[in-house]
Amino acid sequence: MNNKDTNNNLRTTKDLQSISLALRPLTKQILGNKGFVEADIILNWGEIIGEELAEYCFPQRIEFQKEKKNNGCLHLEVPSGAFAVEIQHREKYILNKINTYFGYNAVSSIKIMQNNRLQRPPEKKAPQEKTETTELSPQEEQQIKNLSSEINNQNLKEILIKLGHSVYADNHKKREKT
Numbered sequence: 001m002n003n004k005d006t007n008n009n010l011r012t013t014k015d016l017q018s019i020s021l022a023l024r025p026l027t028k029q030i031l032g033n034k035g036f037v038e039a040d041i042i043l044n045w046g047e048i049i050g051e052e053l054a055e056y057c058f059p060q061r062i063e064f065q066k067e068k069k070n071n072g073c074l075h076l077e078v079p080s081g082a083f084a085v086e087i088q089h090r091e092k093y094i095l096n097k098i099n100t101y102f103g104y105n106a107v108s109s110i111k112i113m114q115n116n117r118l119q120r121p122p123e124k125k126a127p128q129e130k131t132e133t134t135e136l137s138p139q140e141e142q143q144i145k146n147l148s149s150e151i152n153n154q155n156l157k158e159i160l161i162k163l164g165h166s167v168y169a170d171n172h173k174k175r176e177k178t
Helices: 003-009 019-031 035-043 045-049 081-089 091-102 138-148 154-177
Strands: 058-064 072-078 107-114
Touching (some): 035 045, 045 091, 072 081, 081 107, 091 107
Parallel strands (some): 072 107
Antiparallel strands (some): 058 072
16 A cells, blocks of 8 residues: 555544634624623523522523622522512522532622513422222231231331232232233
């Protein structure tokens, strides 16, 4: 193989450049110096403040005062007044979480905006108890009684008996499916 064929198989990147290099000046103009803080907060909102709070509030923007370098005002949108009160109650906590995430005081205050069109988090339903019971054989009932007979704590004994019934009922259901 000659030297000419070897050079043709090698790829060169002389004319290519990273897209981030081309976009950096443009994003700098659009977002300014603090734009990356906004993008980070929006993209990582649940991670920053926790999923519970992130379910009912969403960051809209950050306003920075020109004369103050690190004092931003975070604009949060909430679906109702009740959520606004909750955010107001947790304001110091939220500010601490945001500033800890960035490692400096990026945000010093929060402005809460109510938007009724914002989707409310789904209500959590209490788990319903199963009313369906499976009949156990006398041998299964006796085995549960034998296993729990040496337990002195009455509450624990009742719980373990219920657990035994549940285990046997699940086993019956599995056998019925196959």
